[in-house]
Amino acid sequence: MIEALKQRLSEHFQLTNLTIKNAGLAFLWVEKHELEMLLRQLRDFEGYTHLSFIIASDHIEKNQFKLTYMLHNYDTKHDLGVHVDISRVNASMHSIHPLWAQAWTYQRELKEMYGIDFPESPRVDEDFCLEGWDDMPPMRRDFDTVKYCEEHFDDRDGRATEENRQTMKVNIYPERGE
Amino acid sequence: MNLTHDFSPTPEVDLASGKYVKIWHGPQHPGITGNMSLELTLCGDEIVNCKTHVGYLHRGFEKLMERRTYIQNFPLVCRIAVPEPTFNEYLYSAGIEDLAGIEVPELAKWLRCLNLELMRLGSFLMWLGGASGAFGMSTVYQWTVTHRDYILDLFEEMTGARIYHMYISPGGVRAPLPDGFKDRCLMVMKKVEKLLYEVETTVLNNAVFKKRAIGLGVISSDMVDAYGVTGPNQRAAGYARDTRKDSPYLVYEQLDFDVITATGSDAFDRTIVRYQEMHQCVSLIRQMLDRMPTDGAFHTPTPNVLHWKIPAGETYVKAECTRGEYGYYIETDGSEYVRRVHIRGPSYTHAIAVMEKLVIGANIADVAGLMVSLHTYPPEIER
Structure with a gap:
C-alpha cells in the first residue's frame, strides 16, 4: 500500500527518502518548498485527513531542524510522518493553517520553543507557555538548562545532588555495575 | 473537502463603552479542569471572545527526557497526566520496545491492558464527578470519587502505588497479580456498576442537566478533522473511530466490544458516550480477568539499564486514552539518551483551538460545563 502511495506521490513530488516502520506507520522526506502541496495532496486525494501533531527536532550537528507532520488515514488506518529539513539559521516555514485549522497552535509553540517562524500563521507571536521569555528558545539543543537555572534561581539547602550514574552503580546496583 | 477555518480577526471590543466586561476564568477555578485560564470577553452573559492561556503546569518534560537515560525517564513519564498516568507508562515502554526490538510476554500484555482499562475507569469516574459538579450536582462528585478510590485500592494491590504506579516498564510489567485480586476486582466492578445506574437516574435523567447540556458546545462534523478532534468528543459527533479497534494493540483484538457513538455532538451526548464507555470498561475488565493466563513470564530480560543504548531510529506509538488519541513520537540516535520525545x-487541540471556538456565544454560567464536557488535562498540553 505504502509503496503504491510512494509511486503516486513521486509523479508529482521529489521525495528524498521513505522509511516503512511497519504495516501501520511510515515516514517520508520532502523538500521544504513542496511540503504544502504534498500535504494538500495527502489530505484531499489520499485520505490522510487527520493531523496528529507538528513537531521539530533539533539536529544541531547538521545545523538543521527536522519538522515532522504526523498524519493519519482513518480508512486505511495508516500513520504517515512527513519530514522536512530546514536550516537552523533564520529558521522559517510556511504555515499550514489553511489546511488544518488546529495547526496554528502547534506553529505558535514551535516559534516559542525552537524559534522557528511561520510568518502567515495567526497569533504566531503570542506567548504560548512561557510568558515574557527573552532568552534563547529553550527546546534548542544548545540551550543550557543548568546555566539558566544557576543564573536565575538561588540554591536551596538540602538540595545537593550526586551524579546519577555513579549513585546507581555504587549504591543501588553494586553487583550489576560494570 | 473543506477543512478550512475562518481566521478573520475578532471585532474590536471597546471595553471603555461599558458594554463589555473582561474576566479571567481560571487558572484556579472549580470550573477549570487542571490549571489553565480562559480570558473571556462578555457582553451581558454572553461570551463574545475567548483566548486560552496555558503554561501554569509547564515542567518541560520533553526537554528533561532528552537529558536522562532511558530508565531514568521511566519514573518521569507517569507525572505528565496526573489522573491518567498509566497511558504514559505504556506508550513510553511500547516506543522503547519498538525501537529496541523487545518482545513483550503474553501475560504482560494482558496485565498492561487490565491496568489501562482500570485507569480508564478511574479517570472516567473522576471526570463524571467533575461534570456533575459543573452542572450543579456536587453530591455526585462524592460518590464517584469514593468509587475511584476503590479502584486506587486495586492499583495499590497490583502495583504498590495509588497514583503514579510505575508498573509498566520497558520489557513488561513489574509484578503479576497478587492472590485474590480477581475476586476483589470483580467486587469493585459490581459496586461501580451499581453506582453507574444511580448516576443515570440522578444525572443523565435530570431535567436541569438535560436542559443545560443539550445543544451546548456542538462540535460540527466539519470541525472534527480540521481541529484534530478525537476520542469521545469525536465519537459523540457520529464517527466510529477508536484506536483500540482501528489499530489494535495489546490484547484488544481478543476482547468483545463495539465503538460507542452518538449523533448530537453536544455536551449531553459526550456525557452519554463516556457513560456508556464506563459500562464498556467494566465489561472489558471482566473479560480480561476471565481470559488472561494465570502464569508465565511477565517481563522480558532487558540490557543493563545503566548502559542501555538503543539503535538510531524513530517511531510513533499511540493508544486510546479516555480523551482520545494519546501518542508518543520517539527519536533515537544510538546513544544512551533519547534524541527527541x-x-x-488530545487536550492540546480540545482545550485550546476547539474550546476557543465553541465557547463563543455561550452563557458565562455554561463555560465550566462546556469545558468539562471536552474532558481536558492541561499538563498534556504543556509537557
Whole structure:
C-alpha cells in the first residue's frame, strides 16, 4: 500500500527518502518548498485527513531542524510522518493553517520553543507557555538548562545532588555495575 | 473537502463603552479542569471572545527526557497526566520496545491492558464527578470519587502505588497479580456498576442537566478533522473511530466490544458516550480477568539499564486514552539518551483551538460545563 502511495506521490513530488516502520506507520522526506502541496495532496486525494501533531527536532550537528507532520488515514488506518529539513539559521516555514485549522497552535509553540517562524500563521507571536521569555528558545539543543537555572534561581539547602550514574552503580546496583 | 477555518480577526471590543466586561476564568477555578485560564470577553452573559492561556503546569518534560537515560525517564513519564498516568507508562515502554526490538510476554500484555482499562475507569469516574459538579450536582462528585478510590485500592494491590504506579516498564510489567485480586476486582466492578445506574437516574435523567447540556458546545462534523478532534468528543459527533479497534494493540483484538457513538455532538451526548464507555470498561475488565493466563513470564530480560543504548531510529506509538488519541513520537540516535520525545495529548487541540471556538456565544454560567464536557488535562498540553 505504502509503496503504491510512494509511486503516486513521486509523479508529482521529489521525495528524498521513505522509511516503512511497519504495516501501520511510515515516514517520508520532502523538500521544504513542496511540503504544502504534498500535504494538500495527502489530505484531499489520499485520505490522510487527520493531523496528529507538528513537531521539530533539533539536529544541531547538521545545523538543521527536522519538522515532522504526523498524519493519519482513518480508512486505511495508516500513520504517515512527513519530514522536512530546514536550516537552523533564520529558521522559517510556511504555515499550514489553511489546511488544518488546529495547526496554528502547534506553529505558535514551535516559534516559542525552537524559534522557528511561520510568518502567515495567526497569533504566531503570542506567548504560548512561557510568558515574557527573552532568552534563547529553550527546546534548542544548545540551550543550557543548568546555566539558566544557576543564573536565575538561588540554591536551596538540602538540595545537593550526586551524579546519577555513579549513585546507581555504587549504591543501588553494586553487583550489576560494570 | 473543506477543512478550512475562518481566521478573520475578532471585532474590536471597546471595553471603555461599558458594554463589555473582561474576566479571567481560571487558572484556579472549580470550573477549570487542571490549571489553565480562559480570558473571556462578555457582553451581558454572553461570551463574545475567548483566548486560552496555558503554561501554569509547564515542567518541560520533553526537554528533561532528552537529558536522562532511558530508565531514568521511566519514573518521569507517569507525572505528565496526573489522573491518567498509566497511558504514559505504556506508550513510553511500547516506543522503547519498538525501537529496541523487545518482545513483550503474553501475560504482560494482558496485565498492561487490565491496568489501562482500570485507569480508564478511574479517570472516567473522576471526570463524571467533575461534570456533575459543573452542572450543579456536587453530591455526585462524592460518590464517584469514593468509587475511584476503590479502584486506587486495586492499583495499590497490583502495583504498590495509588497514583503514579510505575508498573509498566520497558520489557513488561513489574509484578503479576497478587492472590485474590480477581475476586476483589470483580467486587469493585459490581459496586461501580451499581453506582453507574444511580448516576443515570440522578444525572443523565435530570431535567436541569438535560436542559443545560443539550445543544451546548456542538462540535460540527466539519470541525472534527480540521481541529484534530478525537476520542469521545469525536465519537459523540457520529464517527466510529477508536484506536483500540482501528489499530489494535495489546490484547484488544481478543476482547468483545463495539465503538460507542452518538449523533448530537453536544455536551449531553459526550456525557452519554463516556457513560456508556464506563459500562464498556467494566465489561472489558471482566473479560480480561476471565481470559488472561494465570502464569508465565511477565517481563522480558532487558540490557543493563545503566548502559542501555538503543539503535538510531524513530517511531510513533499511540493508544486510546479516555480523551482520545494519546501518542508518543520517539527519536533515537544510538546513544544512551533519547534524541527527541513528543507526547501527543488530545487536550492540546480540545482545550485550546476547539474550546476557543465553541465557547463563543455561550452563557458565562455554561463555560465550566462546556469545558468539562471536552474532558481536558492541561499538563498534556504543556509537557
